[in-house]
Amino acid sequence: MVQFRLPKHSQVQKGNVFKATSDSPTLRTFSIYRWNPEDGKNPRMDEFTIDIKESGPMVLDALLYIKNNIDSTLTFRRSCREGVCGSCAMNVDGTNTLACLKHVDDISGPVRITPLPHMEVMKDLVPDLRHAFKQYASIKPWVQNPDDPKRERKQSKEDRAKLDGLWECVLCFSCTTSCPSYWWNGDKYLGPATLLQAYRFIADSRDTKTKERLDSLEDPFSLYRCHSIMNCTNTCPKGLNPAKAIGSIKKMMVER
Numbered sequence: 001m002v003q004f005r006l007p008k009h010s011q012v013q014k015g016n017v018f019k020a021t022s023d024s025p026t027l028r029t030f031s032i033y034r035w036n037p038e039d040g041k042n043p044r045m046d047e048f049t050i051d052i053k054e055s056g057p058m059v060l061d062a063l064l065y066i067k068n069n070i071d072s073t074l075t076f077r078r079s080c081r082e083g084v085c086g087s088c089a090m091n092v093d094g095t096n097t098l099a100c101l102k103h104v105d106d107i108s109g110p111v112r113i114t115p116l117p118h119m120e121v122m123k124d125l126v127p128d129l130r131h132a133f134k135q136y137a138s139i140k141p142w143v144q145n146p147d148d149p150k151r152e153r154k155q156s157k158e159d160r161a162k163l164d165g166l167w168e169c170v171l172c173f174s175c176t177t178s179c180p181s182y183w184w185n186g187d188k189y190l191g192p193a194t195l196l197q198a199y200r201f202i203a204d205s206r207d208t209k210t211k212e213r214l215d216s217l218e219d220p221f222s223l224y225r226c227h228s229i230m231n232c233t234n235t236c237p238k239g240l241n242p243a244k245a246i247g248s249i250k251k252m253m254v255e256r
Protein backbone atom coordinates (compact mmCIF):
# COMPACT_ATOMS: atom_id res chain seq x y z
CA MET A 1 0.00 0.00 0.00
CA VAL A 2 1.24 3.48 -0.82
CA GLN A 3 2.23 5.49 2.23
CA PHE A 4 2.18 9.24 2.16
CA ARG A 5 4.54 11.07 4.45
CA LEU A 6 5.20 14.73 4.92
CA PRO A 7 8.72 15.83 3.99
CA LYS A 8 11.03 15.66 7.01
CA HIS A 9 11.12 19.37 7.64
CA SER A 10 7.29 19.54 7.67
CA GLN A 11 6.62 16.73 10.12
CA VAL A 12 4.90 18.03 13.23
CA GLN A 13 6.83 17.22 16.38
CA LYS A 14 6.00 17.10 20.07
CA GLY A 15 6.61 20.53 21.54
CA ASN A 16 6.86 22.21 24.92
CA VAL A 17 4.60 21.25 27.81
CA PHE A 18 3.36 23.93 30.19
CA LYS A 19 1.79 22.28 33.22
CA ALA A 20 -0.98 23.65 35.41
CA THR A 21 0.01 25.70 38.43
CA SER A 22 -3.04 24.64 40.48
CA ASP A 23 -5.27 21.59 40.86
CA SER A 24 -8.51 23.43 40.08
CA PRO A 25 -11.40 21.24 38.80
CA THR A 26 -11.72 23.52 35.76
CA LEU A 27 -8.30 22.79 34.27
CA ARG A 28 -8.23 22.22 30.49
CA THR A 29 -5.39 21.26 28.20
CA PHE A 30 -4.81 22.99 24.86
CA SER A 31 -2.61 21.40 22.22
CA ILE A 32 -1.57 24.21 19.87
CA TYR A 33 0.26 24.18 16.53
CA ARG A 34 3.44 26.26 16.57
CA TRP A 35 5.71 27.17 13.68
CA ASN A 36 8.13 30.01 13.35
CA PRO A 37 9.48 30.66 9.83
CA GLU A 38 12.55 32.34 11.32
CA ASP A 39 13.98 29.56 13.50
CA GLY A 40 14.37 26.88 10.80
CA LYS A 41 12.78 24.25 13.04
CA ASN A 42 9.93 21.83 12.32
CA PRO A 43 6.39 22.68 13.38
CA ARG A 44 5.44 21.36 16.82
CA MET A 45 2.41 20.97 19.06
CA ASP A 46 2.81 22.78 22.39
CA GLU A 47 0.65 21.76 25.31
CA PHE A 48 -0.74 24.27 27.80
CA THR A 49 -2.88 23.33 30.79
CA ILE A 50 -4.77 26.30 32.20
CA ASP A 51 -7.74 27.02 34.44
CA ILE A 52 -10.59 28.20 32.21
CA LYS A 53 -12.21 29.86 35.19
CA GLU A 54 -9.33 32.31 34.98
CA SER A 55 -9.20 32.61 31.19
CA GLY A 56 -12.87 32.81 30.25
CA PRO A 57 -15.16 30.32 28.50
CA MET A 58 -14.26 30.63 24.81
CA VAL A 59 -11.32 29.17 22.90
CA LEU A 60 -10.17 32.71 22.05
CA ASP A 61 -10.20 33.59 25.77
CA ALA A 62 -7.89 30.64 26.40
CA LEU A 63 -5.52 31.67 23.61
CA LEU A 64 -5.37 35.23 24.94
CA TYR A 65 -4.74 33.93 28.45
CA ILE A 66 -1.89 31.75 27.22
CA LYS A 67 -0.37 34.63 25.24
CA ASN A 68 -0.69 37.07 28.13
CA ASN A 69 0.44 34.77 30.93
CA ILE A 70 2.53 31.88 29.59
CA ASP A 71 4.00 32.40 26.11
CA SER A 72 3.82 35.86 24.55
CA THR A 73 5.19 34.52 21.24
CA LEU A 74 1.98 32.58 20.49
CA THR A 75 0.66 34.19 17.30
CA PHE A 76 -2.94 34.33 16.05
CA ARG A 77 -5.34 36.85 14.52
CA ARG A 78 -8.26 38.33 16.41
CA SER A 79 -10.03 41.62 16.70
CA CYS A 80 -13.72 41.85 17.64
CA ARG A 81 -14.03 38.76 19.88
CA GLU A 82 -17.72 38.50 18.98
CA GLY A 83 -17.93 36.75 15.62
CA VAL A 84 -18.04 39.88 13.49
CA CYS A 85 -14.57 40.51 12.08
CA GLY A 86 -13.86 36.95 10.88
CA SER A 87 -10.20 37.15 11.81
CA CYS A 88 -9.93 34.43 14.49
CA ALA A 89 -10.80 31.52 12.15
CA MET A 90 -8.82 28.37 12.91
CA ASN A 91 -9.31 24.63 13.17
CA VAL A 92 -10.49 23.68 16.65
CA ASP A 93 -11.07 20.05 17.55
CA GLY A 94 -11.05 19.07 13.86
CA THR A 95 -13.50 21.72 12.63
CA ASN A 96 -12.87 25.13 11.11
CA THR A 97 -14.54 27.75 13.25
CA LEU A 98 -14.19 31.15 14.90
CA ALA A 99 -12.26 30.79 18.15
CA CYS A 100 -14.28 33.58 19.75
CA LEU A 101 -17.57 31.75 19.13
CA LYS A 102 -16.38 28.30 20.25
CA HIS A 103 -17.04 27.30 23.85
CA VAL A 104 -14.29 25.26 25.47
CA ASP A 105 -17.02 23.31 27.28
CA ASP A 106 -18.37 22.07 23.94
CA ILE A 107 -15.15 20.11 23.41
CA SER A 108 -14.29 16.98 25.36
CA GLY A 109 -10.69 16.12 26.22
CA PRO A 110 -7.66 18.15 25.16
CA VAL A 111 -8.49 21.03 22.81
CA ARG A 112 -6.47 20.66 19.62
CA ILE A 113 -5.94 23.90 17.69
CA THR A 114 -4.29 24.17 14.28
CA PRO A 115 -4.37 26.81 11.52
CA LEU A 116 -7.05 26.72 8.79
CA PRO A 117 -6.13 23.63 6.73
CA HIS A 118 -4.40 23.56 3.35
CA MET A 119 -3.23 27.16 3.50
CA GLU A 120 0.36 28.25 3.77
CA VAL A 121 1.18 29.20 7.34
CA MET A 122 2.82 32.53 8.10
CA LYS A 123 3.37 31.79 11.80
CA ASP A 124 1.65 29.57 14.40
CA LEU A 125 -2.12 29.92 13.79
CA VAL A 126 -1.89 32.61 11.11
CA PRO A 127 -2.64 31.39 7.56
CA ASP A 128 -1.64 33.30 4.46
CA LEU A 129 -4.96 34.62 3.08
CA ARG A 130 -3.54 36.87 0.38
CA HIS A 131 -4.60 34.61 -2.49
CA ALA A 132 -8.10 34.13 -1.02
CA PHE A 133 -8.57 37.90 -0.69
CA LYS A 134 -7.31 38.43 -4.27
CA GLN A 135 -9.99 35.99 -5.41
CA TYR A 136 -12.55 37.91 -3.34
CA ALA A 137 -11.50 41.18 -5.00
CA SER A 138 -11.90 39.52 -8.43
CA ILE A 139 -15.69 39.27 -8.03
CA LYS A 140 -15.91 43.08 -7.58
CA PRO A 141 -17.60 42.98 -4.17
CA TRP A 142 -19.52 46.22 -4.38
CA VAL A 143 -22.84 47.31 -5.92
CA GLN A 144 -22.25 48.21 -9.58
CA ASN A 145 -24.85 50.55 -11.02
CA PRO A 146 -24.04 53.40 -13.42
CA ASP A 147 -27.04 55.47 -12.23
CA ASP A 148 -26.08 58.38 -10.04
CA PRO A 149 -29.00 58.74 -7.63
CA LYS A 150 -29.22 61.81 -5.45
CA ARG A 151 -30.36 59.67 -2.50
CA GLU A 152 -29.80 56.10 -1.37
CA ARG A 153 -31.14 53.37 -3.68
CA LYS A 154 -34.34 51.91 -2.29
CA GLN A 155 -35.20 48.22 -2.16
CA SER A 156 -38.53 46.51 -1.59
CA LYS A 157 -38.77 44.39 1.54
CA GLU A 158 -38.89 41.30 -0.69
CA ASP A 159 -35.70 42.26 -2.57
CA ARG A 160 -33.94 43.09 0.69
CA ALA A 161 -34.93 39.70 2.09
CA LYS A 162 -33.08 38.01 -0.80
CA LEU A 163 -29.81 39.13 0.82
CA ASP A 164 -30.52 37.40 4.13
CA GLY A 165 -28.16 34.49 4.65
CA LEU A 166 -25.59 36.28 2.48
CA TRP A 167 -24.79 39.66 4.03
CA GLU A 168 -23.96 38.01 7.38
CA CYS A 169 -20.79 36.42 5.95
CA VAL A 170 -17.73 37.68 7.84
CA LEU A 171 -15.19 36.39 5.29
CA CYS A 172 -13.47 34.09 7.75
CA PHE A 173 -12.72 31.49 5.01
CA SER A 174 -13.61 28.60 7.32
CA CYS A 175 -15.78 27.27 4.49
CA THR A 176 -13.24 27.74 1.72
CA THR A 177 -10.47 25.99 3.65
CA SER A 178 -12.74 23.05 4.52
CA CYS A 179 -13.46 22.34 0.84
CA PRO A 180 -11.50 19.46 -0.80
CA SER A 181 -12.16 20.98 -4.21
CA TYR A 182 -10.49 24.18 -3.03
CA TRP A 183 -7.59 22.20 -1.56
CA TRP A 184 -6.81 20.72 -4.99
CA ASN A 185 -7.83 23.61 -7.30
CA GLY A 186 -7.62 26.70 -5.12
CA ASP A 187 -5.47 28.44 -7.73
CA LYS A 188 -8.44 28.67 -10.11
CA TYR A 189 -11.56 27.60 -8.20
CA LEU A 190 -12.89 30.59 -6.24
CA GLY A 191 -14.13 28.57 -3.27
CA PRO A 192 -17.32 28.85 -1.21
CA ALA A 193 -16.66 32.14 0.62
CA THR A 194 -15.94 34.14 -2.53
CA LEU A 195 -18.80 32.47 -4.44
CA LEU A 196 -21.26 33.23 -1.63
CA GLN A 197 -20.11 36.83 -1.87
CA ALA A 198 -20.46 36.74 -5.66
CA TYR A 199 -24.07 35.61 -5.26
CA ARG A 200 -24.67 38.31 -2.63
CA PHE A 201 -24.13 40.93 -5.40
CA ILE A 202 -25.85 38.91 -8.14
CA ALA A 203 -28.94 38.71 -5.88
CA ASP A 204 -28.89 42.42 -5.05
CA SER A 205 -31.72 44.25 -6.86
CA ARG A 206 -29.65 47.47 -6.86
CA ASP A 207 -26.84 45.90 -8.91
CA THR A 208 -27.11 46.07 -12.73
CA LYS A 209 -24.15 43.88 -13.69
CA THR A 210 -25.72 40.43 -13.29
CA LYS A 211 -24.81 39.37 -16.83
CA GLU A 212 -21.16 40.44 -16.47
CA ARG A 213 -20.94 38.79 -13.05
CA LEU A 214 -22.25 35.48 -14.44
CA ASP A 215 -20.01 35.77 -17.52
CA SER A 216 -16.94 36.09 -15.32
CA LEU A 217 -17.78 32.79 -13.57
CA GLU A 218 -18.48 30.91 -16.83
CA ASP A 219 -15.37 28.74 -17.14
CA PRO A 220 -14.48 25.21 -16.04
CA PHE A 221 -12.90 26.23 -12.71
CA SER A 222 -14.15 29.43 -11.05
CA LEU A 223 -17.59 28.03 -10.16
CA TYR A 224 -17.92 24.52 -11.55
CA ARG A 225 -15.22 22.94 -9.37
CA CYS A 226 -17.90 22.95 -6.66
CA HIS A 227 -19.11 19.35 -6.42
CA SER A 228 -21.62 19.97 -3.59
CA ILE A 229 -19.46 18.20 -1.00
CA MET A 230 -21.16 20.43 1.61
CA ASN A 231 -18.21 20.77 4.02
CA CYS A 232 -18.61 24.54 3.59
CA THR A 233 -22.16 24.61 4.89
CA ASN A 234 -21.43 22.13 7.68
CA THR A 235 -18.51 24.17 9.00
CA CYS A 236 -19.70 27.79 8.66
CA PRO A 237 -19.56 29.26 12.19
CA LYS A 238 -22.21 31.83 11.23
CA GLY A 239 -24.71 29.15 10.19
CA LEU A 240 -24.72 30.24 6.52
CA ASN A 241 -25.17 28.02 3.50
CA PRO A 242 -22.50 28.73 0.85
CA ALA A 243 -23.41 25.50 -0.99
CA LYS A 244 -26.94 26.85 -1.54
CA ALA A 245 -25.59 30.17 -2.82
CA ILE A 246 -23.33 28.32 -5.26
CA GLY A 247 -26.30 26.19 -6.36
CA SER A 248 -28.29 29.37 -7.01
CA ILE A 249 -25.54 30.72 -9.27
CA LYS A 250 -25.39 27.42 -11.18
CA LYS A 251 -29.18 27.54 -11.64
CA MET A 252 -28.98 31.08 -13.04
CA MET A 253 -26.25 29.92 -15.44
CA VAL A 254 -28.49 27.16 -16.77
CA GLU A 255 -31.57 29.34 -17.04
CA ARG A 256 -30.09 32.33 -18.80
Ligand code: SF4
Binds near residue numbers: 170171172176193242
Ligand atom coordinates in the same frame (compact mmCIF):
# COMPACT_ATOMS: atom_id res chain seq x y z
S1 SF4 B 1 -19.81 31.68 4.49
FE1 SF4 B 1 -19.49 31.32 6.69
S2 SF4 B 1 -17.57 30.13 6.78
FE2 SF4 B 1 -17.66 31.05 4.76
S3 SF4 B 1 -16.49 32.94 4.95
FE3 SF4 B 1 -18.67 33.46 5.28
S4 SF4 B 1 -18.94 33.34 7.50
FE4 SF4 B 1 -17.01 32.30 7.07
Ligand code: FES
Binds near residue numbers: 086098101
Ligand atom coordinates in the same frame (compact mmCIF):
# COMPACT_ATOMS: atom_id res chain seq x y z
S1 FES C 1 -12.25 37.89 16.87
FE1 FES C 1 -13.59 38.69 15.35
S2 FES C 1 -14.62 36.94 14.61
FE2 FES C 1 -13.45 36.19 16.28
